[in-house]
Amino acid sequence: MEEKKLNVKWNGHACFEISGSRRIIIDPFLEGNPVAQKKKEDVQADVIVVTHGHGDHVGDALFIAKKNKAPIVTMVELAWLLKEKEESLEIHDINFSGSVNINGVKITAVPALHSSSYDGKYAGNPGGMIIEMDGRTLYHAGDTGVFMDMELIGKMYKPEIALLPIGGHYTMSPAEAARAVEMIHPKVAIPMHYNTFPPIQQNPEVFKTLVESGSKAKVHVMKVGQNLDL
Numbered sequence: 706m707e708e709k710k711l712n713v714k715w716n717g718h719a720c721f722e723i724s725g726s727r728r729i730i731i732d733p734f735l736e737g738n739p740v741a742q743k744k745k746e747d748v749q750a751d752v753i754v755v756t757h758g759h760g761d762h763v764g765d766a767l768f769i770a771k772k773n774k775a776p777i778v779t780m781v782e783l784a785w786l787l788k789e790k791e792e793s794l795e796i797h798d799i800n801f802s803g804s805v806n807i808n809g810v811k812i813t814a815v816p817a818l819h820s821s822s823y824d825g826k827y828a829g830n831p832g833g834m835i836i837e838m839d840g841r842t843l844y845h846a847g848d849t850g851v852f853m854d855m856e857l858i859g860k861m862y863k864p865e866i867a868l869l870p871i872g873g874h875y876t877m878s879p880a881e882a883a884r885a886v887e888m889i890h891p892k893v894a895i896p897m898h899y900n901t902f903p904p905i906q907q908n909p910e911v912f913k914t915l916v917e918s919g920s921k922a923k924v925h926v927m928k929v930g931q932n933l934d935l
């Protein structure tokens with residue numbers, strides 16, 4: 706079967722737009738994001754995926770969902786909290802190993818070693834998300850520390866593309882993220898969640914060097930606003 710291209714666009718921090726037969730936006734933190742160039746008004750999305758409740762991940766999800774009449778997919782307790790805010794929205798709640806299928810896009814929640822709150826309230830568990838579209842599989846790790854079950858995530862879902870936080874302080878730094886790549890075995894790893902704010906300053910080339918000296922994965926260090934066909 707001919708592989709369809711996925712277009713991956715990075716809007717800085719943990720926000721990616723993935724376009725194939727559908728358009729997906731993940732963790733749409735645009736307004737208030739010091740590095741993002743994209744405006745929330747300009748986002749066109751068929752599905753919005755949110756990994757956890759922190760403001761730098763929920764971002765403009767409610768606005769974008771409303772404007773595009775598009776569903777949000779997120780972890781159960783956060784789904785409830787978002788539904789309280791905006792009752793008219795279609796919000797899909799999933800939990801670890803659970804999936805939803807929306808117009809040919811399959812989204813599966815996997816663990817993330819982190820915390821989650823929204824609007825001052827505890828928001829259940831944070832997640833990572835496996836996204837399958839057009840026969841391709843991508844893993845957005847959300848905010849996470851490194852953990853051994855990444856090995857299982859790699860074996861179970863075989864993601865070709867892994868989007869991994871490297872900023873340290875709240876998540877993995879380059880050393881932990883490089884170890885994560887060894888466990889996940891993606892073809893391509895893309896660093897995220899760094900150089901947005903002072904506590905998460907990192908040199909992504911350190912991550913690239915660590916990964917490419919130890920595994921076959923290729924690291925794409927993206928510029929904010931850049932598009933990649935993968």
Ligand code: NI
Binds near residue numbers: 762819848875
């Ligand atoms: Ni977080």
Ligand code: MN
Binds near residue numbers: 761848
């Ligand atoms: Mn974060």
